[in-house]
Amino acid sequence: MEKLFTKTTALTDKPFHYCPGCTHGIIHRLVAESIEELGLKDKAIGLAPVGCAVFANEYFNVDMQTTSHGRSPAIATGIKRALPDRIVFTYQGDGDLASIGCGEVNHAAVRGEKITTIFINNAIYGMTGGQAAPTTLLGQKTTTTPYGKDGDANGYPMKVCEMLAAHEGAYYLERVALWDTAHIIKAKKAIKKAFQYQAEGKGYCLIEVLGTCPTNWGCSPLEAFEWQKENMLPMYPLGVFKDKGGEE
Amino acid sequence: MEKTVLMKGNEAIAEAAIRAGCKVYFGYPITPQNEIPEYMAANLGKAGGTFVQTESELASISMLYGAGGTGERAMTSSSSIGIALMQEGISFMAGAQVPGVIVNMNRGGPGLGGIQASQGDYFQATKGGGNGDYYTLCLAPESIQEACDLVQLLFDLAQKYRQPVMMLGDGMIGQMMEPVCIKEPEQKEYDLSWATRGWDGVSRERAIINSHYPNPDDMVIQNGILQEKYRQMEAEEVRYEEYMCEDAETIMVAWGTVARICKSAIKSLRNQGVKAGLIRPISLYPFPYAILEEYAKKDQVKRFLTVEMCAGQMVEDVIIGTKSLKPIERLNKLGMMSHTPKEIADYVIELEAAEKEGK
Ligand SMILES: Cc1ncc(C[n+]2csc(CCOP(=O)(O)OP(=O)(O)O)c2C)c(N)n1
Numbered sequence: 154m155e156k157l158f159t160k161t162t163a164l165t166d167k168p169f170h171y172c173p174g175c176t177h178g179i180i181h182r183l184v185a186e187s188i189e190e191l192g193l194k195d196k197a198i199g200l201a202p203v204g205c206a207v208f209a210n211e212y213f214n215v216d217m218q219t220t221s222h223g224r225s226p227a228i229a230t231g232i233k234r235a236l237p238d239r240i241v242f243t244y245q246g247d248g249d250l251a252s253i254g255c256g257e258v259n260h261a262a263v264r265g266e267k268i269t270t271i272f273i274n275n276a277i278y279g280m281t282g283g284q285a286a287p288t289t290l291l292g293q294k295t296t297t298t299p300y301g302k303d304g305d306a307n308g309y310p311m312k313v314c315e316m317l318a319a320h321e322g323a324y325y326l327e328r329v330a331l332w333d334t335a336h337i338i339k340a341k342k343a344i345k346k347a348f349q350y351q352a353e354g355k356g357y358c359l360i361e362v363l364g365t366c367p368t369n370w371g372c373s374p375l376e377a378f379e380w381q382k383e384n385m386l387p388m389y390p391l392g393v394f395k396d397k398g399g400e401e
Numbered sequence: 402m403e404k405t406v407l408m409k410g411n412e413a414i415a416e417a418a419i420r421a422g423c424k425v426y427f428g429y430p431i432t433p434q435n436e437i438p439e440y441m442a443a444n445l446g447k448a449g450g451t452f453v454q455t456e457s458e459l460a461s462i463s464m465l466y467g468a469g470g471t472g473e474r475a476m477t478s479s480s481s482i483g484i485a486l487m488q489e490g491i492s493f494m495a496g497a498q499v500p501g502v503i504v505n506m507n508r509g510g511p512g513l514g515g516i517q518a519s520q521g522d523y524f525q526a527t528k529g530g531g532n533g534d535y536y537t538l539c540l541a542p543e544s545i546q547e548a549c550d551l552v553q554l555l556f557d558l559a560q561k562y563r564q565p566v567m568m569l570g571d572g573m574i575g576q577m578m579e580p581v582c583i584k585e586p587e588q589k590e591y592d593l594s595w596a597t598r599g600w601d602g603v604s605r606e607r608a609i610i611n612s613h614y615p616n617p618d619d620m621v622i623q624n625g626i627l628q629e630k631y632r633q634m635e636a637e638e639v640r641y642e643e644y645m646c647e648d649a650e651t652i653m654v655a656w657g658t659v660a661r662i663c664k665s666a667i668k669s670l671r672n673q674g675v676k677a678g679l680i681r682p683i684s685l686y687p688f689p690y691a692i693l694e695e696y697a698k699k700d701q702v703k704r705f706l707t708v709e710m711c712a713g714q715m716v717e718d719v720i721i722g723t724k725s726l727k728p729i730e731r732l733n734k735l736g737m738m739s740h741t742p743k744e745i746a747d748y749v750i751e752l753e754a755a756e757k758e759g760k
Pocket residue numbers: 203204205206222245246247248249250273275277278279280281286
């Protein structure tokens with residue numbers, strides 16, 4: 154019989170702990186497949202964030218470091234500067250990257266660190282129980298914006314790709330989504346390109362993936378995608394924000 | 402290459418680190434240690450290493466964690482306020498067993514304080530400092546030569562124990578100039594099978610640098626491993642100097658540059674026929690408790706005198722070491738100002754006189 158699909162060997166056999174319908178699992182697979190297909194598995198060093206993906210070190214079948222909350226881009230810098238020919242990637246949520254780690258990610262981009270960041274924007278803090286993130290939308294109810302997020306009181310939604318695009322050192326920035334097969338294929342292409350660029354020694358690459366958190370959004374996985382299209386998409390449009398490598 | 406030259410402390414320390422094989426250095430400017438990053442910026446690249454000026458000390462220590470986790474020799478340096486910011490990363494390094502060298506030039510505090518020398522960060526350096534149950538191996542030099550020797554030793558101790566290690570100096574060590582002979586130590590090879598360097602899937606287990614243990618059983622095991630390491634350091638890494646203690650009736654205890662001032666005071670006391678000596682802890686963690694107890698038990702020893710450039714922090718370890726078998730006097734300055742040898746000598750004479758009167 155012809156084998157049509159095998160799970161990538163860049164993931165371990167450990168079952169994911171994520172909630173049903175959470176997009177972390179899909180994103181893990183796309184990252185792992187990209188690493189394996191590019192032949193980078195034995196050079197890869199990954200960083201697990203503080204957030205729902207805190208166990209990523211148990212899922213990615215490569216050398217891994219767990220990190221302090223938000224510091225991954227600095228930690229990755231340390232690894233990359235010590236071993237410049239390795240492939241170093243961070244995997245970060247929007248609390249991790251956009252809030253507490255905002256300084257680290259900006260300066261990694263400013264320095265043009267040759268690392269790859271996979272940024273999961275689910276507009277909320279998942280792990281700690283649904284508090285507001287910098288990416289939380291105006292009017293969105295979270296456990297710390299129980300009456301809906303108010304810009305003047307709680308801040309306005311933060312656009313990470315747009316912000317990082319201002320930095321000369323950022324090489325490739327794209328925002329992708331996972332609603333259907335076509336979008337998943339596109340997301341995979343972007344992630345793979347971000348690793349390819351690193352392998353070629355190019356500058357800082359970040360792929361922002363619009364993720365879902367059905368648990369804390371309080372809806373079903375399918376409703377979550379519908380909510381995302383309706384509410385997140387206008388604030389966080391998909392597309393390439395920077396690609397110094399050319400074909401846009 | 403190993404010749405004696407006149408050098409500023411901070412620059413000599415940076416050169417000593419380069420010669421000890423430091424491959425990556427991360428630093429953020431802060432006085433009184435700026436010459437370390439500046440020297441690294443000018444010279445580490447030429448020696449085949451990499452210098453990064455970081456955006457903050459949070460980033461410095463995080464980079465040290467990342468680089469240390471590859472097993473490469475890595476270093477950062479800062480002063481008091483910056484070291485305070487680093488406590489998050491130092492705790493993560495301790496928990497995940499990541500080697501790395503941290504140089505701390507203690508300045509005045511709390512808060513922004515001031516740039517002159519102080520010893521007010523003794524507690525922070527020796528009792529953990531960040532969250533959790535850990536220690537940072539900490540060595541304190543009294544001269545530039547010793548600073549160079551200790552920083553080189555620290556690169557080895559970091560690898561040997563897979564530990565964050567610290568050299569605690571002060572603005573005086575950093576800023577003064579002294580003749581120094583910087584060694585070219587042989588670099589020992591360490592097992593790096595634990596390090597994240599990329600995994601071929603066969604030659605070793607997958608490497609994971611980790612301090613996250615959500616399961617209580619695992620956390621207890623991990624903390625047990627750390628504690629075992631601290632007991633080993635306490636058994637093997639205690640370092641101190643005894644100075645004119647054999648017949649001393651007054652034993653001073655002081656570390657760093659203040660200890661040097663004590664030595665001058667002791668010389669002048671000896672000239673006046675006063676039997677004073679000094680125990681100088683070189684390793685602040687692990688602290689040399691045993692030698693203090695030994696002297697505390699001697700009949701000849703009448704008192705201890707702790708001399709510190711802070712309100713008195715090390716004295717707590719002296720109390721533990723001497724088991725309070727003898728009186729412990731204190732001569733402290735609140736930092737940013739150091740004692741003069743005369744002040745110390747006069748104080749000892751006063752103590753002796755007071756005792757005679759009392760009898
Ligand atoms: C210094 C520090 N502050 C706070 C926390 C608690 N904490 C753990 S996860 C988290 C939020 C993570 O949210 P996000 O990055 O959006 O990831 P998600 O869980 O949504 O995947 C917080 C605040 C921590 N571990 N460390």
